[in-house]
Amino acid sequence: MGRIPRDYLINRLVTLVLTILIAATIIWIIPRLSPVDPAEIALGRMAAGAGSVANSEEILAQLRANMGIDQPLIVQYLKYISGALVFDFGLSTAAFPTPVSTLIMNALPWTLGLMILSLIITFVIGNLLGALMVWDRSPKLVKVAIPAAMVFTSIPPILSGLLLMWIFAAKLQWFPLTGAYSIFVEPGWTWTFVQSVLYHGFLPALSIVVVTFGFWALGMRGLMITVQGEDYVKLAEAKGLKPRYILYRYMIRNAILPQITAFALKIGLLIAGQVLVERIFAYNGMGKLLYDAILNQDFPVIQGVSYVIILITALSVFLVDLLYPFIDPRIRHEAN
Amino acid sequence: MTDKPVLTLRDLSIEFPTPTGVVQAVKNLDLTIQKGRRVGFIGESGSGKTTTALAVMQMLAEPGRIAGGTIDLAGIDVLSLTEEEMRQTRLSRIAYIPQGAMNSLNPVMRIEPQMWDGIIAHEGNMDRAELKRRSDEALISVGLPVHTADLYPHELSGGMKQRVCIAMGIILNPDLIIADEPTSALDVVTQRQVMQTLKDIQKKIGSGLILIGHDMGLMAQSVDELAVLKDGELVEHGTVQQILEAPKHPYTKDLISSVPLVGGDSFLNPDRAAAAPARDSKEPLLRFENVRKNYGAVTALHPMSFTLQGDTPQIISIVGQSGSGKSTMGSIMLGFNPPSEGRVLFEGQDIQAMSQGQSLEFRKNVQAVFQDPYACFNPFYRVNHALKFPFKKFGLAESEAHTQRAMEDACAAVGLDPDLVLQRYPHQLSGGQRQRLIVARALMLSPKLLIADEPVSMVDASLRASILANIYDLKDKYGISILYITHDLATAYHVSDYVMVLFKGHVVEAGPPKEVIGAPQHPYTQLLIDSIPWPDLHRSWGDGRQDWDPAKKEAEAAKAGAVYRGDVQGFDLAKAATLG
Numbered sequence: 027m028g029r030i031p032r033d034y035l036i037n038r039l040v041t042l043v044l045t046i047l048i049a050a051t052i053i054w055i056i057p058r059l060s061p062v063d064p065a066e067i068a069l070g071r072m073a074a075g076a077g078s079v080a081n082s083e084e085i086l087a088q089l090r091a092n093m094g095i096d097q098p099l100i101v102q103y104l105k106y107i108s109g110a111l112v113f114d115f116g117l118s119t120a121a122f123p124t125p126v127s128t129l130i131m132n133a134l135p136w137t138l139g140l141m142i143l144s145l146i147i148t149f150v151i152g153n154l155l156g157a158l159m160v161w162d163r164s165p166k167l168v169k170v171a172i173p174a175a176m177v178f179t180s181i182p183p184i185l186s187g188l189l190l191m192w193i194f195a196a197k198l199q200w201f202p203l204t205g206a207y208s209i210f211v212e213p214g215w216t217w218t219f220v221q222s223v224l225y226h227g228f229l230p231a232l233s234i235v236v237v238t239f240g241f242w243a244l245g246m247r248g249l250m251i252t253v254q255g256e257d258y259v260k261l262a263e264a265k266g267l268k269p270r271y272i273l274y275r276y277m278i279r280n281a282i283l284p285q286i287t288a289f290a291l292k293i294g295l296l297i298a299g300q301v302l303v304e305r306i307f308a309y310n311g312m313g314k315l316l317y318d319a320i321l322n323q324d325f326p327v328i329q330g331v332s333y334v335i336i337l338i339t340a341l342s343v344f345l346v347d348l349l350y351p352f353i354d355p356r357i358r359h360e361a362n
Numbered sequence: 363m364t365d366k367p368v369l370t371l372r373d374l375s376i377e378f379p380t381p382t383g384v385v386q387a388v389k390n391l392d393l394t395i396q397k398g399r400r401v402g403f404i405g406e407s408g409s410g411k412t413t414t415a416l417a418v419m420q421m422l423a424e425p426g427r428i429a430g431g432t433i434d435l436a437g438i439d440v441l442s443l444t445e446e447e448m449r450q451t452r453l454s455r456i457a458y459i460p461q462g463a464m465n466s467l468n469p470v471m472r473i474e475p476q477m478w479d480g481i482i483a484h485e486g487n488m489d490r491a492e493l494k495r496r497s498d499e500a501l502i503s504v505g506l507p508v509h510t511a512d513l514y515p516h517e518l519s520g521g522m523k524q525r526v527c528i529a530m531g532i533i534l535n536p537d538l539i540i541a542d543e544p545t546s547a548l549d550v551v552t553q554r555q556v557m558q559t560l561k562d563i564q565k566k567i568g569s570g571l572i573l574i575g576h577d578m579g580l581m582a583q584s585v586d587e588l589a590v591l592k593d594g595e596l597v598e599h600g601t602v603q604q605i606l607e608a609p610k611h612p613y614t615k616d617l618i619s620s621v622p623l624v625g626g627d628s629f630l631n632p633d634r635a636a637a638a639p640a641r642d643s644k645e646p647l648l649r650f651e652n653v654r655k656n657y658g659a660v661t662a663l664h665p666m667s668f669t670l671q672g673d674t675p676q677i678i679s680i681v682g683q684s685g686s687g688k689s690t691m692g693s694i695m696l697g698f699n700p701p702s703e704g705r706v707l708f709e710g711q712d713i714q715a716m717s718q719g720q721s722l723e724f725r726k727n728v729q730a731v732f733q734d735p736y737a738c739f740n741p742f743y744r745v746n747h748a749l750k751f752p753f754k755k756f757g758l759a760e761s762e763a764h765t766q767r768a769m770e771d772a773c774a775a776v777g778l779d780p781d782l783v784l785q786r787y788p789h790q791l792s793g794g795q796r797q798r799l800i801v802a803r804a805l806m807l808s809p810k811l812l813i814a815d816e817p818v819s820m821v822d823a824s825l826r827a828s829i830l831a832n833i834y835d836l837k838d839k840y841g842i843s844i845l846y847i848t849h850d851l852a853t854a855y856h857v858s859d860y861v862m863v864l865f866k867g868h869v870v871e872a873g874p875p876k877e878v879i880g881a882p883q884h885p886y887t888q889l890l891i892d893s894i895p896w897p898d899l900h901r902s903w904g905d906g907r908q909d910w911d912p913a914k915k916e917a918e919a920a921k922a923g924a925v926y927r928g929d930v931q932g933f934d935l936a937k938a939a940t941l942g
Binding site: 256257258260261262263264265266267268269271275276279280283353354355356 | 449452464465467471479514516
């Protein structure tokens with residue numbers, strides 16, 4: 027009891043490694059299907075800056091050699107995979123010669139902070155609301171939340187972000203318009219800095235919460251309806267348990283299980299989904315990094331960011347799998 | 363004993379408003395239950411027996427409502443209670459033991475907290491030691507070991523879960539226990555043990571008991587009084603003796619006579635004049651060659667060999683408790699589950715090594731009827747699709763009109779009106795209708811072998827006989843050989859030509875039903891027969907026979923060698939020397 031069975035652990039570890047490997051391969055292949063030559067883009071950028079470039083053929087060859095794209099594909103692939111293991115994705119072609127890993131390390135904390143904060147808030151609010159939609163003792167007001175949740179879910183985050191910016195930043199001026207922290211504050215582990223970060227993060231987080239809580243609420247509602255019909259809920263009522271206790275220990279406790287898996291899967295999606303929100307709030311996260319990299323055909327950065335997204339998703343799914351035997355005793359049984 | 367009534371229902375009416383009108387689920391019911399008495403509510407599904415019980419608990423499913431009458435629970439006017447008062451009344455005064463014990467426990471909580479929360483909800487928080495003392499006492503009183511408290515529901519067997527539910531129900535010494543088909547999911551031996559536990563505990567705490575069910579035999583062995591319900595009306599009420607010996611209402615008479623009895627009159631009308639159409643086949647229809655099945659370290663089926671010839675159709679019954687390996691046998695025959703050792707041959711061909719074409723042919727020739735008629739239909743398609751699809755898939759359809767005719771004939775053969783059922787969706791049909799349709803679907807493909815795994819255990823008792831008659835007709839009229847897997851010995855007695863009794867994966871007794879079931883010789887077969895509740899008061903099942911000890915009998919059975927009785931033409935069972 028209380029231990030994760032060994033076979034189960036090995037099974038999940040193998041799945042984890044395979045997922046990462048396959049996904050890393052796919053994100054390596056996709057940009058190479060594009061007819062664009064990043065060396066030419068770099069050259070074009072140079073040409074645009076200097077007016078004209080002499081010896082363009084040699085420069086192109088030099089650029090290709092620097093980027094490593096003059097080598098056979100298999101060599102490129104093996105280099106990429108072995109590099110990915112130690113988070114070495116080479117140098118950015120757009121911000122040459124900054125290492126991709128440096129760019130990612132600068133952006134990642136912002137995204138993780140914003141994302142995890144908003145995801146947790148959304149998860150709690152969404153699921154609680156979804157559960158209350160089904161519970162027959164909820165205040166009538168909660169029933170109104172169903173259409174509201176659907177409306178908000180169908181608004182693209184960029185629109186809700188702009189709307190929130192307009193109301194709270196431009197009109198009411200309660201929150202700053204852009205940035206991740208005030209330019210007058212020195213970054214560091216000081217209270218003023220943390221305050222500034224929270225202050226700046228509020229609106230982007232809110233716009234994510236507003237558009238995503240409906241997903242959780244509607245999903246939870248469906249699960250709760252199923253659980254509500256279960257015999258154990260009926261028996262709990264026949265035992266004369268207090269309604270609130272039944273709601274938490276018998277209904278939500280069982281209905282939440284699939285949502286926890288969804289939570290892990292959602293982490294990866296959210297980084298991608300956050301691209302536009304980060305854009306409009308000029309928030310220096312992974313989303314913005316990815317967006318800029320796509321615009322600039324910056325293959326190494328695209329690969330690096332995608333890889334990190336996959337890694338985070340796969341790891342969170344793995345963690346949930348490890349957690350699952352503790353939250354659902356039946357899994358432990360099956361694994362044995 | 364009859365000092366004051368524990369439950370009085372006066373003129374109780376319950377209705378369910380539906381879009382098509384109000385359905386009267388219970389009509390003007392009058393009933394009194396005295397303290398310490400056990401009253402059986404018997405009737406078909408839809409007769410209002412569960413609805414009445416739920417009304418007493420004030421737990422009617424939406425949109426049901428009590429339209430009139432009063433419910434008096436030991437002096438409390440139930441209908442005047444507030445929601446909070448009603449909550450406090452549940453479990454402390456009136457306990458409910460649910461039908462589906464399989465799913466009645468919270469899967470993510472251990473047993474102990476699920477027992478404690480009931481106590482705490484009524485008596486407030488208390489010392490852990492006191493809670494532990496009380497839950498342990500309740501577990502012991504239902505014959506469960508104390509360590510059960512630390513287990514999760516999925517770690518318990520069906521019988522154990524049902525006992526846990528009983529333990530929970532009696533933990534606050536209620537005035538009235540309502541047991542809603544508490545044993546319908548259990549096999550006969552476990553059923554008898556659980557019912558015995560329930561009766562003992564009810565006597566000990568002196569409460570009233572309502573036992574809801576549809577099995578007349580179980581009622582006869584378990585209750586003092588019977589209330590017969592039909593379409594929401596109480597058609598007859600009296601002591602169990604009065605009702606069994608001199609039923610007044612025709613419906614009660616039907617209920618009593620529809621129970622298939624070992625040695626009783628057959629419910630079948632075999633048309634002996636018309637000999638079953640013989641099939642000519644060189645290879646035996648089905649052959650087990652030393653088939654063995656292991657699940658991990660557990661051997662579900664010990665090496666078994668038999669040959670079923672196809673020329674004379676026979677019904678071979680395989681009987682045993684849950685866990686005896688009988689369903690494993692069924693799934694091995696169907697090729698769903700490969701044997702761990704040995705081979706299964708269908709017409710000389712190993713079913714695990716068939717080409718795609720052979721496999722298709724095999725699927726057409728071997729049809730199955732399963733236990734749960736609710737799970738066997740895709741809910742998104744109308745019934746005619748479910749019937750048509752395999753027919754066309756196997757290339758039997760010549761034209762639309764031909765398919766239609768085949769469907770209509772098949773429906774008619776199982777006693778269904780094609781105009782009534784074919785255009786419907788599965789959820790619009792009753793369990794009995796669905797099960798007949800499964801038989802009809804099998805029939806349309808004119809298979810050579812039908813594997814029927816507990817085909818009637820989930821349908822109302824009154825319908826069982828007629829569905830079995832449909833299945834019997836498949837052999838009699840269409841020459842289909844049938845393997846009938848069941849725990850119901852009485853039906854096996856009537857329909858089969860040959861019976862194999864399975865115990866822990868071994869055949870312990872085999873032969874013609876009149877010998878094996880009519881006069882069992884092996885201790886295990888005797889145990890099974892003894893566990894059948896008889897709708898006969900002179901054949902006591904519980905109190906009268908204190909020598910009844912399944913554990914002892916099972917130990918005896920494990921030592922005894924297999925008993926082979928007479929043979930039947932067309933079926934050869936290899937006789938194992940000893941149990942290994």
